[in-house]
Amino acid sequence: xxxxxxxxxxxxxxxxxxxxxxxxxxxxxxxxxxxxxxxxxxxxxxxxxxxxxxxxxxxxxxxxxxxxxxxxxxxxxxxxxxxxxxxxxxxxxxxxxxxxxxxxxxxxxxxxxxxxxxxxxxxxxxxxxxxxxxxxxxxxxxxxxxxxxxxxxxxxxxxxxxxxxxxxxxxxxxxxxxxxxxxxxxxxxxxxxxxxxxxxxxxxxxxxxxxxxxxxxxxxxxxxxxxxxxxxxxxxxxxxxxxxxxxxxxxxxxxxxxxxxxxxxxxxxxxxxxxxxxxxxxxxxxxxxxxxxxxxxxxxxxxxxxxxxxxxxxxxxxxxxxxxxxxxxxxxxxxxxxxxxxxxxxxxxxxxxxxxxxxxxxxxxxxxxxxxxxxxxxxxxxxxxxxxxxxxxxxxxxxxxxxxxxxxxxxxxxxxxxxxxxxxxxxxxxxxxxxxxxxxxxxxxxxxxxxxxxxxxxxxxxxxxxxxxxxxxxxxxxxxxxxxxxxxxxxxxxxxxxxxxxxxxxxxxxxxxxxxxxxxxxxxxxxxxxxxxxxxxxxxxxxxxxxxxxxxxxxxxxxxxxxxxxxxxxxxxxxxxx
Amino acid sequence: xxxxxxxxxxxxxxxxxxxxxxxxxxxxxxxxxxxxxxxxxxxxxxxxxxxxxxxxxxxxxxxxxxxxxxxxxxxxxxxxxxxxxxxxxxxxxxxxxxxxxxxxxxxxx
Numbered sequence: 183x184x185x186x187x188x189x190x191x192x193x194x195x196x197x198x199x200x201x202x203x204x205x206x207x208x209x210x211x212x213x214x215x216x217x218x219x220x221x222x223x224x225x226x227x228x229x230x231x232x233x234x235x236x237x238x239x240x241x242x243x244x245x246x247x248x249x250x251x252x253x254x255x256x257x258x259x260x261x262x263x264x265x266x267x268x269x270x271x272x273x274x275x276x277x278x279x280x281x282x283x284x285x286x287x288x289x290x291x292x293x294x295x296x297x298x299x300x301x302x303x304x305x306x307x308x309x310x311x312x313x314x315x316x317x318x319x320x321x322x323x324x325x326x327x328x329x330x331x332x333x334x335x336x337x338x339x340x341x342x343x344x345x346x347x348x349x350x351x352x353x354x355x356x357x358x359x360x361x362x363x364x365x366x367x368x369x370x371x372x373x374x375x376x377x378x379x380x381x382x383x384x385x386x387x388x389x390x391x392x393x394x395x396x397x398x399x400x401x402x403x404x405x406x407x408x409x410x411x412x413x414x415x416x417x418x419x420x421x422x423x424x425x426x427x428x429x430x431x432x433x434x435x436x437x438x439x440x441x442x443x444x445x446x447x448x449x450x451x452x453x454x455x456x457x458x459x460x461x462x463x464x465x466x467x468x469x470x471x472x473x474x475x476x477x478x479x480x481x482x483x484x485x486x487x488x489x490x491x492x493x494x495x496x497x498x499x500x501x502x503x504x505x506x507x508x509x510x511x512x513x514x515x516x517x518x519x520x521x522x523x524x525x526x527x528x529x530x531x532x533x534x535x536x537x538x539x540x541x542x543x544x545x546x547x548x549x550x551x552x553x554x555x556x557x558x559x560x561x562x563x564x565x566x567x568x569x570x571x572x573x574x575x576x577x578x579x580x581x582x583x584x585x586x587x588x589x590x591x592x593x594x595x596x597x598x599x600x601x602x603x604x605x606x607x608x609x610x611x612x613x614x615x616x617x618x619x620x621x622x623x624x625x626x627x628x629x630x631x632x633x634x635x636x637x638x639x640x641x642x643x644x645x646x647x648x649x650x651x652x653x654x655x656x657x658x659x660x661x662x663x664x665x666x667x668x669x670x671x672x673x674x675x676x677x678x679x680x681x682x683x684x685x686x687x688x689x690x691x692x693x694x695x696x697x698x699x700x701x702x703x704x705x706x707x708x709x710x711x712x713x714x715x716x717x718x719x720x721x722x723x724x725x726x727x728x729x730x731x732x733x734x735x736x737x738x739x740x741x742x743x744x745x746x747x748x749x750x751x752x753x754x755x756x757x758x759x760x
Numbered sequence: 761x762x763x764x765x766x767x768x769x770x771x772x773x774x775x776x777x778x779x780x781x782x783x784x785x786x787x788x789x790x791x792x793x794x795x796x797x798x799x800x801x802x803x804x805x806x807x808x809x810x811x812x813x814x815x816x817x818x819x820x821x822x823x824x825x826x827x828x829x830x831x832x833x834x835x836x837x838x839x840x841x842x843x844x845x846x847x848x849x850x851x852x853x854x855x856x857x858x859x860x861x862x863x864x865x866x867x868x869x
Binding site: 300305308364366493 | 770775778786814833843847848849860861863
C-alpha cells in the first residue's frame with residue numbers, strides 16, 4: 183500500500199500504540215493535522231499553549247511509564263515547547279516531540295515561522311532527528327521511540343519539513359519491527375563482580391541508608407527495591423523524584439532527604455557508613471556541599487547512565503545497568519547468602535534514627551487544630567488533602583513552597599503517583615501535567631497542588647480541561663506572594679521583599695474557574711478547611727478549583743544551611759539551627 | 761591540568777559534529793583544537809567492527825580529534841558524556857576507550 187508522508191507519520195505513531203497526542207496546529211503542521219483528522223485510533227488533545235502540550239504529555243508519561251507524544255508547528259510552536267522538553271530532559275522522562283518545519287527548500291532563508299528547532303533544542307534532548315525524505319519517516323519514528331524509552335529515558339525531537347508530509351506524493355509504508363542503531367547500546371544487565379562487591383558491602387554495613395531516586399521509578403523497580411528492603415531491613419530515604427518508590431507510610435521510611443528533607447533523613451545520610459544510591463544522581467539539592475557530604479560513608483551507586491556515577495560524589499562500587507535488573511541480581515545474590523544477613527546488628531542504628539525522628543521530625547497532625555485564632559497553615563492544608571483523598575490520589579505539583587509541603591506531608595505509597603518537576607523546577611507544570619494523568623487514568627482521583635504564582639503560568643489550560651471534561655481537583659495554596667522566593671529573601675536578604683508580590687492584582691480564582699464552567703471554592707479560615715476540601719472531593723464530574731488562603735509568613739523547614747553546609751546543618755525553624 | 765587528546769569515531773551525519781561541540785560548551789568544558797575528517801582507511805578501526813558486530817562503509821563515519829585542557833576527574837566525565845551521544849561509536853583518551861556500552865582501560869583509537 184502506498185501512502186503519503188503525513189499518513190506515514192501518523193500511522194507510525196499508531197503502530198507505536200500512541201493513545202493521545204498533545205498539540206497545537208499551525209502552518210507547517212497542517213498536512214499532519216489533516217492526517218490526524220482522517221483516523222480514529224489516536225486522540226488529539228488541543229491545548230491552549232504548546233508548553234501545556236509538553237507538560238501534559240510529560241504527566242501522561244510519568245503516570246503510565248509510556249512515552250508522551252507532542253505535535254507542534256514550526257517557529258513559535260516549537261520554541262513554546264522548549265520549557266516542557268527541558269523539564270522532561272532534566273527528569274529523564276520519555277517523550278517524543280514532533281515539530282513542523284518550513285519546506286526543505288526554504289530552510290535557512292529566515293522563512294515565515296522558521297526556527298532551527300534542532301539547534302534550539304539540542305542541549306535539552308536525548309537525541310533529535312530531521313526528516314530528510316519520506317521513505318525514512320517510519321524508521322525515524324521507530325528509532326525515536328526506542329531512544330526515548332530505553333537506557334536513561336528522555337525526550338526526542340523529530341523535525342519534519344512541510345514538503346515531506348505533502349499528501350500528493352505516495353510511498354510504500356512498512357512499519358519496522360526493530361530499531362537497530364549501531365551507535366546506541368545502553369547497558370542492560372549488571373556485571374557479576376559489581377553485584378558481589380555490592381553485596382559484600384551490604385552485609386558489612388552497620389549504619390546503612392538506601393537513597394532511592396527517580397531512576398528507580400523510571401526502571402519500574404519499586405517491587406525489587408521493596409524486596410531488597412524485606413531482605414536487609416535498611417532505612418530508606420527518597421529524593422523528591424523518588425517519592426512513592428518505597429511506601430511513604432513504610433516502617434523504615436525516613437522521608438525525603440536534601441534541601442527540605444526531614445531531619446532524620448539528612449542526619450542518617452550524614453552519619454551513614456554505607457549509602458546505597460539507587461537511580462539517583464547526587465543533585466546539589468541533595469548533597470549540600472559535596473566535600474562535606476556523608477564523610478564516613480562508602481557509596482554503592484546503581485545507575486543506567488555511566489556519566490551519572492562519580493560525577494558529583496565518588497562511588498566506591500558502581501553497578502551499571504537497568505536498576506530493575508541490578509536490584510534483581512542483588513536480591514538473588516543476597517538470598518544465596520541469607521545466613522550472613524544479620525538484621526540484629528542494625529538495632530542501634532534504627533534506635534538512633536527513632537531518636538532523631540522524635541526530636542525534630544515533621545508534625546503530621548497539624549490538621550487536627552481547626553482553631554480560627556491563627557491563619558491556615560499550608561502544611562495543614564496538605565494534610566487535609568491527604569486525609570480526604572485517603573492517600574490514594576495522583577498528585578501533581580508546581581514549584582515552590584506548596585511543592586515542598588506536598589512532598590513532605592502527602593505520603594505516597596505507590597510509585598508514579600507523585601508527579602512534579604524536580605530537576606528543572608518548572609512553574610506551570612502542575613495543571614497541564616494533571617490533564618495528562620487524568621486522560622491516562624480517568625477513573626482515578628487526580629489532584630494538582632499548586633500556588634497562586636505557579637498556577638498563573640499555565641492557567642490557560644483551564645479551558646482545555648473544560649473542553650475535554652477533565653474533572654481534576656486543583657488546590658491553590660494561596661499565600662499572596664512568591665512564597666519560596668520570599669522565604670529566601672527573609673533568610674538571606676534581611677527580609678527585603680524584592681518583586682514577590684502581586685499587590686491587589688490577583689484574579690478572583692473562584693470567579694475565573696467558574697467562567698470556564700468549573701466549580702470554585704474559596705477557603706479563608708481554619709474552621710472551613712476540612713469541610714471545604716471534603717466538598718471538593720464530593721464533586722466527581724467537574725473540575726474543582728479550591729483557593730485556600732494560607733498564612734503568608736510560613737516557611738518550609740527543615741532547610742539545609744548553605745553555602746558551605748553539610749547535610750547535618752539545617753534550619754529547623756525561624757532562627758533555629760541544628 | 762594538562763592538555764589531553766580525545767579521539768572519536770562517529771557517524772558522518774548532519775548535526776553530529778554540532779552535538780559534540782555543543783556538549784563542550786553546555787557542560788562548561790573548553791576546546792583547544794578540533795580536527796575532523798571522514799575515515800577512508802578502516803584498517804585501524806576493524807576492532808570496532810568486530811566488537812560491535814557492524815560493518816563500516818566508505819563515507820559513513822568520521823574521525824574527530826579534540827584537544828582540551830582539564831584535570832583527571834573532568835576528563836572522565838567528558839568521556840562519559842561524549843559516549844552518551846547517540847551518533848558517537850567510540851571515544852578514547854590516553855588511558856581508556858568507550859565502545860558504547862563497553863569500557864576498555866587503554867587507548868585503542
